[in-house]
Amino acid sequence: MPTYAAILYSSRDADWTAPEEGPVMAEYGAFSQVAGPAVTGGAALFPTSTATTVRVQGGKGGDVLTTDGPFAEAKEVLSGFFLLDAPDLDAAIALAAQIPAAWDGAVELRPVIPMAG
Amino acid sequence: MTSAGQQQAAQRLADVVRDEGRRVLATLARTTGSLTVAEDAVADAVETALRRWPVTGVPDEPRAWLTTVARNKALDTLRREAARVGKEADAVEVAALNAPEGPPEASVVRDDLLRLVFTCCHPALQVEAQVALALRTVCGLATADVARLLVLPEATVAKRLTRAKQKIAVAGIPYRVPDAEDLPARLTAVATVVHLVFTAGHSGGETLVRPQLCDEALRLARLLVELMPDESSLQGLLALMLLTDARRATRTDADGRLLTLAEQDRSRWDADAIAEGARLVEAALRRSRLGAGRFELQAAIAACHACAPSLEQTDWADVVALYDALLRVEDTPVVRLNRAVAVGELAGPAAGLAALEAVGGLGRLHLWHACRAELLARLDRRGEAVAAWQQALDCRPSPPEEDFIRRRLAGTTG
Numbered sequence: 190m191p192t193y194a195a196i197l198y199s200s201r202d203a204d205w206t207a208p209e210e211g212p213v214m215a216e217y218g219a220f221s222q223v224a225g226p227a228v229t230g231g232a233a234l235f236p237t238s239t240a241t242t243v244r245v246q247g248g249k250g251g252d253v254l255t256t257d258g259p260f261a262e263a264k265e266v267l268s269g270f271f272l273l274d275a276p277d278l279d280a281a282i283a284l285a286a287q288i289p290a291a292w293d294g295a296v297e298l299r300p301v302i303p304m305a306g
Numbered sequence: 307m308t309s310a311g312q313q314q315a316a317q318r319l320a321d322v323v324r325d326e327g328r329r330v331l332a333t334l335a336r337t338t339g340s341l342t343v344a345e346d347a348v349a350d351a352v353e354t355a356l357r358r359w360p361v362t363g364v365p366d367e368p369r370a371w372l373t374t375v376a377r378n379k380a381l382d383t384l385r386r387e388a389a390r391v392g393k394e395a396d397a398v399e400v401a402a403l404n405a406p407e408g409p410p411e412a413s414v415v416r417d418d419l420l421r422l423v424f425t426c427c428h429p430a431l432q433v434e435a436q437v438a439l440a441l442r443t444v445c446g447l448a449t450a451d452v453a454r455l456l457v458l459p460e461a462t463v464a465k466r467l468t469r470a471k472q473k474i475a476v477a478g479i480p481y482r483v484p485d486a487e488d489l490p491a492r493l494t495a496v497a498t499v500v501h502l503v504f505t506a507g508h509s510g511g512e513t514l515v516r517p518q519l520c521d522e523a524l525r526l527a528r529l530l531v532e533l534m535p536d537e538s539s540l541q542g543l544l545a546l547m548l549l550t551d552a553r554r555a556t557r558t559d560a561d562g563r564l565l566t567l568a569e570q571d572r573s574r575w576d577a578d579a580i581a582e583g584a585r586l587v588e589a590a591l592r593r594s595r596l597g598a599g600r601f602e603l604q605a606a607i608a609a610c611h612a613c614a615p616s617l618e619q620t621d622w623a624d625v626v627a628l629y630d631a632l633l634r635v636e637d638t639p640v641v642r643l644n645r646a647v648a649v650g651e652l653a654g655p656a657a658g659l660a661a662l663e664a665v666g667g668l669g670r671l672h673l674w675h676a677c678r679a680e681l682l683a684r685l686d687r688r689g690e691a692v693a694a695w696q697q698a699l700d701c702r703p704s705p706p707e708e709d710f711i712r713r714r715l716a717g718t719t720g
Binding site: 191193275276277278279281282298300 | 430479480488
């Protein structure tokens with residue numbers, strides 16, 4: 190069964206730990222309940238104000254450049270991800286459509302490359 | 307073996323590949339789970355047949371022959387793949403594929419083709435890729451022919467096809483007919499792709515009609531109606547294309563110049579196609595009742611035109627009423643434009659012009675300006691008509707349409 194990364198983009202750069210996000214987090218809890226064992230991993234992310242972007246200049250071992258903020262400034266913010274096991278893309282789409290980010294931004298589905306061993 | 311005999315065998319093979327090869331492909335795509343593996347295997351089988359049949363003669367059951375050879379080729383590929391990545395589980399599936407069987411039964415082939423249609427028209431693929439993929443796999447055209455028909459470089463089409471097939475395989479786009487609850491939306495996507503193929507043949511490119519593309523679209527639509535005889539939208543789609551295509555021979559004059567509906571020689575319209583189209587419209591409307599969709603209604607409008615003995619004797623009240631119904635399911639400026647033209651015929655050019663000018667958002671469409679010019683000319687407002695023809699030319703119409711507009715412009719000023 191293929192694994193899909195459901196990459197969550199939110200319209201708001203929110204702090205999901207804040208009390209006012211309680212209702213949204215409850216919606217995510219409800220999704221996890223519905224999806225059950227199809228969810229094999231995932232995480233919610235702190236806001237982009239806490240992000241650090243790292244680059245190494247001049248190849249491996251080169252100068253480490255760090256910048257404050259996310260890799261790409263965009264209208265929608267990378268806010269978390271799930272790993273989903275689904276029999277095919279249609280099933281994965283049906284799951285993704287129940288993730289709250291799908292109606293508060295977008296969910297990108299990417300098939301995960303299976304690693305040997 | 308004479309060269310005439312070889313040609314005959316090659317022709318026979320081409321026919322078989324066209325009608326049977328795509329069926330073999332559909333089944334193999336399901337059993338191997340990979341469109342790429344299936345396509346390579348069928349291509350190999352075809353090549354082998356091309357080499358042997360001129361010598362041995364065409365076998366009694368060409369499809370059975372092609373199926374067996376293609377299945378063996380696919381098996382080889384899958385075994386090599388399984389050995390390479392060391393996957394025992396896959397080898398088990400390969401063994402299942404190895405089970406001796408004749409060519410699948412007709413009902414299985416039918417279902418496999420249907421699965422393939424829905425896979426090709428999956429909304430997770432770009433519409434452009436859907437069109438190319440349907441022509442390549444469901445119609446069984448070579449990549450070069452797909453490119454020629456879509457007026458695209460072969461490399462572009464090849465890249466598009468490769469990318470789509472890779473996505474189908476890697477992202478796990480399934481080979482199956484959608485569940486009942488998803489079917490209406492998915493059916494619309496399928497019908498839209500077929501209609502796009504037809505429109506591309508009917509109005510695209512330098513020449514006005516690329517008949518092969520229209521033929522492929524009709525072939526696809528017939529297949530869909532045969533596969534899903536209860537779907538009124540598919541009957542409507544086939545009817546719409548038949549009724550439009552019935553006028554193919556009369557859309558241009560001997561010099562390839564575009565003719566209006568009024569100028570076309572109705573006696574040369576394809577009566578068989580019109581009769582079949584009209585029958586389908588009737589069945590589609592009866593089946594869909596009040597829920598008629600865009601294809602059923604567009605086909606009904608096309609039937610009004612096709613069945614009228616002359617432009618004047620067209621039932622314009624019916625046409626306008628059908629456009630009103632169409633507006634309820636598809637309210638687009640282009641539908642409003644067509645309705646305005648019909649109003650012009652029913653209630654006179656002044657009413658038509660008023661309806662036309664009430665349609666917003668078409669300032670960049672040459673058809674809107676051209677229709678406006680036509681109505682203005684009929685109202686004898688020549689100066690305004692000339693200006694409108696000029697605006698139509700500014701919208702970069704296709705060469706045949708540009709020629710048409712220039713002739714009308716000359717007629718208005720002269």
